[in-house]
Amino acid sequence: MENRRVKWGILGTGRIAHTFAQALQVVTNSELIAVGSRNKEKATQFASEFKILKAYGSYEELIGDPEVDVVYIATPHNLHEANTILALNHHKHVLCEKPMGVNRKESLRMMEKAKAENLFLMEALWSRFLPNIIKAKELVDAGEIGEVKLLTAFFSIRSVNGPEHRHFNIDLCGGAILDIGIYNIFLSLFLLGKPKSFTAMAGLSEQGGDNSSSYTFKYDKDVLAVMYSSFMGEAPIVAEIIGTKGKLTLEHVWFAPGNIKATYLDGSEKIYSFDIKGNGYEYEAEEAAACILAGKTQSELWSWTDSLQLMEMMDAIRAQCGIVYPKHDL
Numbered sequence: 001m002e003n004r005r006v007k008w009g010i011l012g013t014g015r016i017a018h019t020f021a022q023a024l025q026v027v028t029n030s031e032l033i034a035v036g037s038r039n040k041e042k043a044t045q046f047a048s049e050f051k052i053l054k055a056y057g058s059y060e061e062l063i064g065d066p067e068v069d070v071v072y073i074a075t076p077h078n079l080h081e082a083n084t085i086l087a088l089n090h091h092k093h094v095l096c097e098k099p100m101g102v103n104r105k106e107s108l109r110m111m112e113k114a115k116a117e118n119l120f121l122m123e124a125l126w127s128r129f130l131p132n133i134i135k136a137k138e139l140v141d142a143g144e145i146g147e148v149k150l151l152t153a154f155f156s157i158r159s160v161n162g163p164e165h166r167h168f169n170i171d172l173c174g175g176a177i178l179d180i181g182i183y184n185i186f187l188s189l190f191l192l193g194k195p196k197s198f199t200a201m202a203g204l205s206e207q208g209g210d211n212s213s214s215y216t217f218k219y220d221k222d223v224l225a226v227m228y229s230s231f232m233g234e235a236p237i238v239a240e241i242i243g244t245k246g247k248l249t250l251e252h253v254w255f256a257p258g259n260i261k262a263t264y265l266d267g268s269e270k271i272y273s274f275d276i277k278g279n280g281y282e283y284e285a286e287e288a289a290a291c292i293l294a295g296k297t298q299s300e301l302w303s304w305t306d307s308l309q310l311m312e313m314m315d316a317i318r319a320q321c322g323i324v325y326p327k328h329d330l
Contacts, residue, residue, distance in 0.1 A: 012074035023281035036062025145243030181229030
């Protein structure tokens with residue numbers, strides 16, 4: 001068992017599928033053996049690029065492969081629940097790209113199915129497993145910067161895609177909150193816990209999705225987390241945790257592998273740097289594979305409870321902003 005390698009299949013051939021396949025090249029407890037697409041030609045091209053043995057022209061064929069142990073769901077948000085349930089029904093473990101579902105009820109159905117089948121399921125929130133994010137949590141908990149008073153986290157890009165793209169298409173559950181704002185919200189929950197209250201607003205597209213959104217979490221006394229996400233323009237993607245003794249800066253791009261700069265009130269600084277052997281996605285893959293080999297159904301690092309809390313927060317933010325996905329929320 002110690003030498004066994006988990007055999008992966010990737011469902012989908014888009015950008016995130018390529019990123020994950022690259023990461024698997026450096027994961028010692030894993031082997032990528034299959035890819036599935038709704039387009040056979042795309043699957044074949046993908047397989048050729050990564051020297052994968054099997055290329056399937058449908059999701060069903062991939063999931064039906066008896067040699068595949070775990071499936072990485074790399075499809076758009078609106079397909080996460082259906083694709084995950086399909087895999088679980090064929091007794092495959094699942095690592096589902098974030099968000100787990102598009103709302104709490106979808107996420108819960110996915111978890112209930114995994115529990116009923118006694119299979120591993122985890123949301124692929126890659127930032128949770130990165131050394132810089134883990135170290136930031138350790139530093140905050142150890143009081144390195146004193147009592148935290150303010151967290152700021154921003155993720156803004158200029159999307160040049162049209163209204164039918166998944167960034168904006170309401171039927172594909174488009175909008176900045178679910179796609180990129182999720183990272184900001186995760187960081188606040190991870191470092192500070194569940195807020196006592198929050199306020200949110202969004203600039204909505206004609207379809208009703210959020211082109212831009214801002215949200216502020218209030219914790220005890222004078223503690224705030226201030227965040228925004230947007231597809232409308234480029235801005236520094238940085239996060240800072242500010243305390244009574246100094247601050248931590250997660251440098252650009254903060255939710256990806258990178259340094260931490262600690263700045264103290266006396267003007268001194270300390271840089272924390274980390275060796276990364278791949279693109280950063282290898283950490284979530286290693287965790288998923290280790291859990292599967294250990295017979296676990298969920299990760300202790302990013303549990304179903306963690307995913308549900310994150311999704312509940314995003315549901316509440318969307319509700320306050322008036323963002324509804326007609327095919328999923330109603």
